[in-house]
Amino acid sequence: MTKGSDVPLAHKSNALGDAAPLTAAIYPFDHPHRARPRALTDLLGGKGAGLAEMISTLGINVPPGFTISVPLCQRYRREGWPEGLDEAITLHTSRLGDRMGRRFGDHNDPLLVAVRSGAPVSMPGMLDTVLNLGLNEYTVEGLAKVSGDEKFAWDSYRRFLHMYATTVMGVHCDELYVGHSGDTTESLREHVVLLRERIRQVAGRDVPAEPTVQLREAVEAVFRSWDSQRARTYRAKEGIDESMGTAVNVQAMVFGNRGLNSGTGVVFTRDPSTGEAVLYGDYLPMAQGEDVVAGTAHTLPIADLEQLHPAIYTELQETLRRLEVHYRDVCDVEFTIENGRLWLLQTRAGKRSAVAAVRIAVDLVNDPDIRLTPTEAVSRVPAAVRQRARDEALAHVGADDAAHDLVTTGLGASPGRAVGRVVLTSDEAADADDDVILVRPETKPEDVAGMAASVGLLTTKGGLVSHAAVVARGWNIPAVVGAQDLTCSANGIHAPSGLLIRVGDVITIDGTTGQVWRGAVTTPTDEIVIRAIEHELPQLPALEEWARQYAHEGEEQ
The missing domain is CATH 3.30.470.20 (ATP-grasp fold, B domain)
Incomplete structure (x- = not known):
């Protein structure tokens, strides 16, 4: 149990009664917890605990902010929006503005914030985020003035409107297309006018101009996202407790779109x-x-x-x-x-493949600054993961088996080789009774049901930490991303050579090399199997020996 002002973790499900002061259930990132923040994930969520740990323990450069605790989300799910929460959020936002030397809603030098989820366990991309919150037609002019960069300010406003409409107001992104925004201040201004009008038409209301209303609605949207279908699907796949809930982190914005050095x-x-x-x-x-x-x-x-x-x-x-x-x-x-x-x-x-888990565990035992114990290494890589690592190692070899049928090479994002029938939508994948490979330009959180049902993923866009890559690694699904020379149409996948791989055709992907073949690639021989284990998993024998010792010691005890 934590002490002082921290909520007792043993009673987190009903930690906040009706009389609990809500201001005390919200924690600045640098709050002086009695326990180390990294141990408070049930209270602060994983992201909030990490931010607090980086600031308070390590002194790392983190934008200030505050965490609306997990028990408040649990209370919201039971009772609706808690009375007094608006005032508590306003107070903490005001204190954040004092620290930053800016005021929320100020027309001259506005405080802008990011609103991010933070469940106690990692759920990449499943919960909601809103950036650049606090912008409206007046504060955008203040941001342009104080930054000296009108283009940056209007680009940030464009981003905010689009994200708010899709995340908070439930507008599908396809309904918001109003043409390309262009790369000049004037074109961005015009784009914002069109975007605001489009949101009004589709949603039946404007994005709120009042920053405090924006913040209230964004926090509630993050709370609601815990019960979204995509989040439920992910939790079912991962075996995550439905009652857990999420924290919400409100953080002062820093801008990666602010000039060439950003x-x-x-x-x-x-x-x-x-x-x-x-x-x-x-x-x-x-x-x-x-x-x-x-x-x-x-x-x-x-x-x-x-x-x-x-x-x-x-x-x-x-x-x-x-x-x-x-x-x-x-x-x-x-x-x-x-x-x-x-x-x-x-x-x-970091989520990792089974092969990576083996190598990392052994390397951290041998790292002089970390010195993981052999027992800790074995506990991180149980027998089922070690077996998956062997299977992955086999898929790493023999990549030239079908060179004549090679279609393209993208980025190997999640190791392993997969053979399956091409499908182009998550619904097709979820409905399939056979092995399928889901092929998309990029995946979104809404695609998780189809991703979970697929033996492999192939995207034509994105990089090594895109949504498809991160989820695939966490689920040990082979994935190739960023296959940029392929295009998707209703008929299938088009390659630069003119080759059309139709929906229903079989392909093979290699999530280590990034290669994609037409047809099924043959299974490696026994000789290749032995070579694969020796070459790809030289750390495995040490880990297996520690596991035997660990098991033997356990029997003796």
């Missing part, structure tokens, strides 16, 4: 596909975080950041190493660069 990215401290001790992820200049994970943009490998911003890359490397040593595990980190300054927006344990 950008955003997602990075793993080690390769989550192979376990290799190299940074792995995507970076996108002049963009915001949702651009990277949505899989709609052509991202850059994280290594390109070293050439673009050498000093920031070095700082990022050093910060990531601190996190990995602190958590004694692979970390998945979201970051933003605003005008040459690095900010971290999230850290959590």
Whole structure:
């Protein structure tokens, strides 16, 4: 149990009674908890706990904000919007504005915030997010003035309107298309006018102009997203408790779309596909975080950041190493660069393939700064995962078996080889009784039912930390992403050679090499099996020996 002002975790399901002061159920990221924040995921959610840990324990550069605790979401699900929560959020927002030297809704220098979910367990892309909240037709002019960049301000307003309409108001993104926004201030202004009118037509109301109303509705949208169909489907697949609920994190905005020295990215401290001790992820200049994970943009490998911003890359490397040593595990980190300054927006344990889990566990035992115990290593990689690692290793070899039928090579995002019939929609995948490979330009959270029913995923857009890549790795589904020379139509997949792979045709994908073949690739021989284990999983024998010792010691006890 925590002490002091923290809610007792043992009674989290009914931690906040009607008389509980709601202001005390909301925690600034730097709140002086009696327990270490990383241990408070049932109270703060995974994201909130990570933000608090980075600020209070490690002193890492994190934009300030506050966490609306998990028990408040649980109370909302039981009773509806709690009385007094509006006033409590307003108070904490005012305090955040004091820290930032800005005021929420100020026409001259507005405080803008991001509203993000943060469940106690990782549910990538399943819950809702709203960025740039606080903009309206007046505050956008203030943002343009204080930043000295009208184009940036109107681009941020465009992004806000689109995200608010889809996330909070329930408008489908396809209904919001009003043409390309262009890349000039004037074209962005015109686009915003058209977008606002389109939202009014489709939703029957405007996006609220009052920032406090925007914030209330956004927080409630995040609460509601816990019970969305996509979230329920994901929890059923992962065996996550339906009653858990989510926290909401309200955080001062930092802008990756603010000039040439800005950008955003997602990075793993080690390769989550192979376990290799190299940074792995995507970076996108002049963009915001949702651009990277949505899989709609052509991202850059994280290594390109070293050439673009050498000093920031070095700082990022050093910060990531601190996190990995602190958590004694692979970390998945979201970051933003605003005008040459690095900010971290999230850290959590990185989802990894079975092969990577084996390699990482053994390497962390041998890491002099981490020194994971053999017992800890075995507990992180149980027998079922070790068997999956063997199966994945087999899929890594023999990649030239069908070179004459090679269609394209994309990015190997989740290891393993999959053979299946091509389907182009999540509904087709979910309804299939045989092995299918879901082929999409990019996947969205709404596609999770089809993704869960597929033996493999192939996308023509997106990078190594796109939605398709992250979910596939977490579920050990082979995936190839960013196969940019392929296009999808109602008939099937078109390759540059003129080849058409029709819906229902069989293809093979390799989530390690990124290769895609027409037809089924033959199974490796026994000799290849032996070579695969020796080459791909040299750490496995040590882990198996520790497992035997662990089991023997357990028997003796």
